Structure formats: C-alpha cells, structure tokens
Amino acid sequence: MKQKNVADHTFTLTNNDTGESWELPVLEGSVGPRVIDVRKLYADTGHFTYDPGFTSTGSCQSAITYIDGEKGELLYRGYPIEQLAVDSDYVEACYLLIYGELPTQEQKEKFTDRITYHTMLHEQIHSFYDGFRRDSHPMAIMVGVIGALAAFYHDSLDISDPKHRFVASTRMIAKMPTIAANAYRYSIGMPFVYPRNDLSYSGNFLYMMFSNPCEPYEVNPVLERAMDRILILHMDHEQNASTSTVRLAGSSGANPFACISAGIASLWGPAHGGANEAVLTMLEEIGSVDHIPEYIKRAKDKEDPFRLMGFGHRVYKNFDPRAKVMRQTAHEVLGELGVEDDPLLELAMELEKIALEDEYFVDKKLYPNVDFYSGIIFRAMGIPTSMFTVLFAVARTVGWVAQWNEMIEDPSQKIGRPRQLFTGYPARDYVKIGDRD
Numbered sequence: 001m002k003q004k005n006v007a008d009h010t011f012t013l014t015n016n017d018t019g020e021s022w023e024l025p026v027l028e029g030s031v032g033p034r035v036i037d038v039r040k041l042y043a044d045t046g047h048f049t050y051d052p053g054f055t056s057t058g059s060c061q062s063a064i065t066y067i068d069g070e071k072g073e074l075l076y077r078g079y080p081i082e083q084l085a086v087d088s089d090y091v092e093a094c095y096l097l098i099y100g101e102l103p104t105q106e107q108k109e110k111f112t113d114r115i116t117y118h119t120m121l122h123e124q125i126h127s128f129y130d131g132f133r134r135d136s137h138p139m140a141i142m143v144g145v146i147g148a149l150a151a152f153y154h155d156s157l158d159i160s161d162p163k164h165r166f167v168a169s170t171r172m173i174a175k176m177p178t179i180a181a182n183a184y185r186y187s188i189g190m191p192f193v194y195p196r197n198d199l200s201y202s203g204n205f206l207y208m209m210f211s212n213p214c215e216p217y218e219v220n221p222v223l224e225r226a227m228d229r230i231l232i233l234h235m236d237h238e239q240n241a242s243t244s245t246v247r248l249a250g251s252s253g254a255n256p257f258a259c260i261s262a263g264i265a266s267l268w269g270p271a272h273g274g275a276n277e278a279v280l281t282m283l284e285e286i287g288s289v290d291h292i293p294e295y296i297k298r299a300k301d302k303e304d305p306f307r308l309m310g311f312g313h314r315v316y317k318n319f320d321p322r323a324k325v326m327r328q329t330a331h332e333v334l335g336e337l338g339v340e341d342d343p344l345l346e347l348a349m350e351l352e353k354i355a356l357e358d359e360y361f362v363d364k365k366l367y368p369n370v371d372f373y374s375g376i377i378f379r380a381m382g383i384p385t386s387m388f389t390v391l392f393a394v395a396r397t398v399g400w401v402a403q404w405n406e407m408i409e410d411p412s413q414k415i416g417r418p419r420q421l422f423t424g425y426p427a428r429d430y431v432k433i434g435d436r437d
Contacts, residue, residue: 118174236399310372
C-alpha cells in the first residue's frame with residue numbers, strides 16, 4: 001500500500017510577521033498518524049524544519065513494520081508479533097519481511113534451502129579473524145568481517161540488478177550466524193565450527209556456538225525454540241537508529257555489505273543494541289536480593305542518577321508486546337536448564353516480581369521490556385555479555401535487508417542529506433598569524 005493525500009485536507013502554515021500562508025499536503029498511510037508533507041517547504045518558504053533525532057519526521061515510506069506505542073502493538077507486514085513468535089519460525093518470518101506475504105509450503109522449502117546452502121563462508125574469510133586481538137569485542141569483529149564480504153562476493157554488488165540484490169540478501173541472512181559464531185569461538189580460543197545442513201537456522205547457530213569437536217553435540221529443542229523466538233522478536237523495529245543508518249548508507253548507492261556493516265556499527269551503541277548488556281551490568285551492581293529495596297528507592301528518587309535498566313521503553317507507552325513472549329520464554333529456559341542456583345538470575349526474577357506489583361512502576365507503566373528478559377535468557381544459556389549485541393545483529397539482519405531492498409525499489413528515494421541549524425561564526429576574514437592578538 002502507498003501513501004495517499006487526505007482528500008481536501010491540507011495543513012496551513014502562516015508567517016505571523018508577513019501574513020503569508022502556505023498550504024502543505026497531508027498524507028495518510030494505511031494506519032498510524034497523518035503526515036505533513038514538507039518536501040517543498042524550503043523551496044516555498046525559505047525555511048527548514050528543526051527536529052533533533054528526527055523523532056517527529058517521517059524519513060521514508062515503508063510497508064514492513066508498524067508500531068503503535070500507545071497500544072503496545074508491533075506488526076510485521078500486518079501480523080502481530082505475538083502470533084509470529086509463537087506460531088512461526090525465523091526462516092518463515094524472514095520470507096514474510098522480504099516478500100511481504102507468508103510463504104506456501106513449497107515457497108518455504110525453497111527459501112529454506114537457499115538460506116541453508118549459503119551458510120558457509122569463503123575459506124579465506126577465516127583468516128580475517130586472525131587479524132584481530134584475542135580480546136577484541138565481537139562487535140568490532142562483526143563490523144570488519146561483514147564489510148569485508150564485498151571483497152569476496154563481487155557477483156552481488158550491482159544494486160540496480162534485482163538478482164544481485166536477491167543473492168546479496170540471501171547471503172547476508174544465511175552467513176550472519178556463521179560469522180557471529182566464529183567471532184565468539186575466536187574470542188575464547190576454540191576452533192571454528194562449520195555449519196550443518198541438517199539443522200534448523202537457530203539449531204545451527206547454537207551448534208556453531210557451543211559444540212565441541214571432541215564429542216557429539218545435541219541441540220536442546222527448548223533452547224532452539226527460545227533462540228528462534230528471540231530472533232523473530234528482534235527482526236525489525238521501524239526506523240530505529242541502525243535501520244536508519246542502513247538506509248542512509250544505502251541511499252548513496254553503497255553496496256549491501258557496507259550498508260549492513262554500518263548498521264552493525266550503529267547497533268553497537270549502548271543506547272540501542274547494548275541495552276540488554278546494560279541490564280546484566282545493573283544486576284551485577286545491585287548484587288543480591290537483599291539490596292533490591294535500596295535500589296528501588298534510588299530508582300524512584302529523581303535526584304539520584306541511578307536508573308533501572310530494562311524497564312519501560314522509549315516507543316512503547318504500555319507493555320512491550322515482545323516482552324510478553326520473552327517473559328514466557330525466559331521462564332521456559334530457566335526451567336529447562338535448572339539455574340535456580342544462579343544468584344544473578346534469582347535477583348532478576350525478584351526484581352521482575354517487584355516491578356510488576358509495585359504501584360510506582362505500574363502507574364508509570366515501567367514494565368520489564370524485551371531487553372530485560374533477553375539478557376536473562378542469554379546468561380542462562382551461557383552466552384557472555386559481549387555477545388548479546390551480536391545476537392541482536394544476527395536477528396536484525398533480515399530487517400536491515402528488507403528495509404534496504406524497499407529503499408532501493410522506492411522511486412521517490414533520494415540520497416540522504418539532513419539540514420542543520422548553523423550556530424557557528426558567520427563569514428569572517430583570515431588574519432595572518434603575526435597580526436593576531
């Protein structure tokens with residue numbers, strides 16, 4: 001569906017100094033708030049808009065993901081996230097995001113085969129890991145290796161060719177778990193594990209992460225399903241910082257591997273993909289269940305800089321819909337692994353209970369969000385905090401790919417070029433060094 005003009009509806013902008021008025025078209029999507037079209041604002045009025053963070057600016061048209069923060073609603077191509085996370089699987093959801101519709105059985109099998117048989121990496125890529133220090137952050141490795149893919153896969157760099165875009169998209173989705181697992185194995189000094197074609201997408205990821213070449217490895221079905229849900233819940237989230245970065249890089253005509261690498265760099269920020277890592281850091285600071293009342297009191301004190309990480313959300317003004325599924329998944333994983341003796345996880349569960357019952361948190365709708373639960377699950381599964389954002393990148397790859405493809409195919413697409421409110425010196429003459437005060 002495309003945007004449309006609202007019949008006989010315009011927004012009138014009036015200059016109070018001169019009395020001049022301009023009629024701005026109002027556009028309407030299939031759902032969501034109406035949008036004032038300001039594309040001709042500068043040409044007509046000589047003024048720009050000022051919107052730090054672009055929080056009130058629509059940068060593109062998109063038919064992929066929709067969020068209603070007031071209702072606590074997240075839709076992928078119109079389907080509620082709760083339904084997809086419970087009833088679908090990651091590869092099927094990937095197909096949905098890329099093609100816009102759920103696949104038939106035949107379409108799903110063909111798509112699964114394409115993804116499965118692209119999971120291997122060019123053998124020379126393994127040598128790239130040796131160029132990093134052993135203690136390198138896995139996200140640093142991800143940025144470098146993903147960007148380097150353009151040096152190996154020249155047959156998918158022509159962004160004007162739909163076949164090239166299809167091959168590049170398939171490769172990115174398929175190879176990301178292999179690249180991520182290699183980054184983890186490299187950091188702990190374990191040999192790389194080649195993917196297996198008989199395993200599911202999530203099962204293969206777990207196998208490449210945790211298997212030992214000295215003994216057989218059986219994928220735990222509960223953990224496999226948990227990983228699948230985690231990947232689905234993090235696939236896409238409208239025009240967030242990393243997705244906007246991918247689109248902005250892509251608007252210049254950059255190759256898809258460079259664009260995804262840019263997205264990973266943006267995701268690395270603690271305010272974006274690093275939020276679940278911050279949850280574990282907070283739990284470690286609290287230390288024990290006995291200290292919870294003290295930190296709850298601090299969280300309520302506006303004068304205290306301490307904040308509870310993993311509670312509330314910038315977009316969702318109600319319960320994060322992803323957190324509902326993640327909460328159930330967290331309890332399933334904890335039950336399967338029997339980690340009741342982990343004091344940090346015991347602390348997290350007690351903190352969750354208090355937040356869901358405390359009048360202060362309930363009134364302000366500061367419910368546990370998806371980052372709170374994902375951090376708990378990753379810790380229970382034995383995934384180190386340095387890998388949390390890497391797993392986020394694995395999940396988000398299909399969203400980046402879908403958004404990138406949509407941008408390339410959009411006839412109204414232009415190279416990104418935000419404007420500014422300049423506050424520096426106006427023009428002034430150069431003064432020779434001997435004449436300066």
